[in-house]
Amino acid sequence: xxxxxxxxxxxxxxxxxxxxxxxxxxxxxxxxxxxxxxxxxxxxxxxxxxxxxxxxxxxxxxxxxxxxxxxxxxxxxxxxxxxxxxxxxxxxxxxxxxxxxxxxxxxxxxxxxxxxxxxxxxxxxxxxxxxxxxxxxxxxxxxxxxxxxxxxxxxxxxxxxxxxxxxxxxxxxxxxxxxxxxxxxxxxxxxxxxxxxxxxxxxxxxxxxxxxxxxxxxxxxxxxxxxxxxxxxxxxxxxxxxxxxxxxxxxxxxxxxxxxxxxxxxxxxxxxxxxxxxxxxxxxxxxxxxxxxxxxxxxxxxxxxxxxxxxxxxxxxxxxxxxxxxxxxxxxxxxxxxxxxxxxxxxxxxxxxxxxxxxxxxxxxxxxxxxxxxxxxxxxxxxxxxxxxxxxxxxxxxxxxxxxxxx
Numbered sequence: 215x216x217x218x219x220x221x222x223x224x225x226x227x228x229x230x231x232x233x234x235x236x237x238x239x240x241x242x243x244x245x246x247x248x249x250x251x252x253x254x255x256x257x258x259x260x261x262x263x264x265x266x267x268x269x270x271x272x273x274x275x276x277x278x279x280x281x282x283x284x285x286x287x288x289x290x291x292x293x294x295x296x297x298x299x300x301x302x303x304x305x306x307x308x309x310x311x312x313x314x315x316x317x318x319x320x321x322x323x324x325x326x327x328x329x330x331x332x333x334x335x336x337x338x339x340x341x342x343x344x345x346x347x348x349x350x351x352x353x354x355x356x357x358x359x360x361x362x363x364x365x366x367x368x369x370x371x372x373x374x375x376x377x378x379x380x381x382x383x384x385x386x387x388x389x390x391x392x393x394x395x396x397x398x399x400x401x402x403x404x405x406x407x408x409x410x411x412x413x414x415x416x417x418x419x420x421x422x423x424x425x426x427x428x429x430x431x432x433x434x435x436x437x438x439x440x441x442x443x444x445x446x447x448x449x450x451x452x453x454x455x456x457x458x459x460x461x462x463x464x465x466x467x468x469x470x471x472x473x474x475x476x477x478x479x480x481x482x483x484x485x486x487x488x489x490x491x492x493x494x495x496x497x498x499x500x501x502x503x504x505x506x507x508x509x510x511x512x513x514x515x516x517x518x519x520x521x522x523x524x525x526x527x528x529x530x531x532x533x534x535x536x537x538x539x540x541x542x543x544x545x546x547x548x549x550x551x552x553x554x555x556x557x558x559x560x561x562x563x564x565x566x567x568x569x570x571x572x573x574x575x576x577x578x579x580x581x582x583x584x585x586x587x588x589x590x591x592x593x594x595x596x597x598x599x600x601x602x603x604x605x606x607x608x609x610x611x612x613x614x615x616x617x618x619x620x621x
């Protein structure tokens with residue numbers, strides 16, 4: 215064994231002496247290649263680590279055509295290879311609570327935020343968002359009055375109600391709380407109560423000042439109190455539940471943006487529902503206002519990537535017409551609805567028969583909303599009259615707007 219080992223070692227030594235330069239050169243190349251690979255991988259990791267990831271917190275995804283938002287993100291990333299966008303989906307009400315009433319349960323993070331235009335003044339005033347450059351909505355949705363054609367026919371009504379008395383008659387005929395059916399689905403005061411005041415030709419804020427002492431407003435409070443007393447209003451629910459209540463037939467009427475037509479049609483069928491304008495006070499033939507909802511964008515002041523977030527926000531603004539189309543929004547942002555469709559033709563007529571209500575543009579909506587709800591609950595508890603309720607809101611809103619102006 216010793217002889218064999220000695221002979222083997224001698225052979226290896228002789229081979230190395232003959233080919234030593236080649237072997238050393240090969241080893242050097244291998245070492246150099248390894249160093250280059252490690253160095254390149256390290257630099258690549260560093261480069262990738264430096265690419266900022268911008269979080270877009272939004273509730274829009276479910277309201278757009280499938281993959282529409284991701285397609286926009288992909289396009290933006292192709293134009294800005296040094297920026298990555300992470301889409302985070304948050305429900306509207308969770309976004310609202312997380313921004314205005316943050317706590318451990320509602321906390322969320324985001325660089326670019328989908329916002330309701332009504333929120334913007336307070337968010338700017340409190341330094342929560344950077345100035346988005348424009349407070350105009352990215353797009354808007356007109357509200358319309360949805361009704362269940364089938365249930366109304368079963369109750370003996372051949373057309374939707376045109377005024378408040380007809381509406382009350384319909385509600386009384388179709389409401390059956392024992393069977394879990396209410397006449398009118400509700401979610402909040404802006405979408406469900408204010409449209410009745412606007413349909414009466416009244417404005418809640420006029421020339422920047424509260425205007426709640428008119429007869430149209432006090433009569434509307436009397437109308438709300440009657441609905442509540444007779445149990446004709448469905449208990450307030452989150453927005454998606456409100457839609458489900460209408461689609462399932464648990465509620466016969468609702469006020470909602472026209473963008474929901476496509477979804478309601480898909481779920482209910484073509485013949486079971488239709489839309490109209492909000493019923494007006496009896497014998498009223500004057501000017502009316504229509505409610506609307508909107509989308510806009512804000513940049514979180516706490517973002518570590520303000521510049522990149524601004525680029526993405528500007529990109530979304532530049533594509534507002536496309537987003538409007540993908541959301542089925544009307545008036546949207548310059549894209550008319552398919553007028554060959556009979557329901558959308560009705561929406562067109564509704565939109566141009568009334569002026570869009572802009573009572574709360576630029577004002578502290580959240581504070582005004584809370585005041586209104588508190589006083590309305592006092593009315594519903596029969597602890598104040600409609601006139602007293604209107605006067606109380608008027609006084610408190612005046613103080614709130616004065617404080618807002620002087621901040």
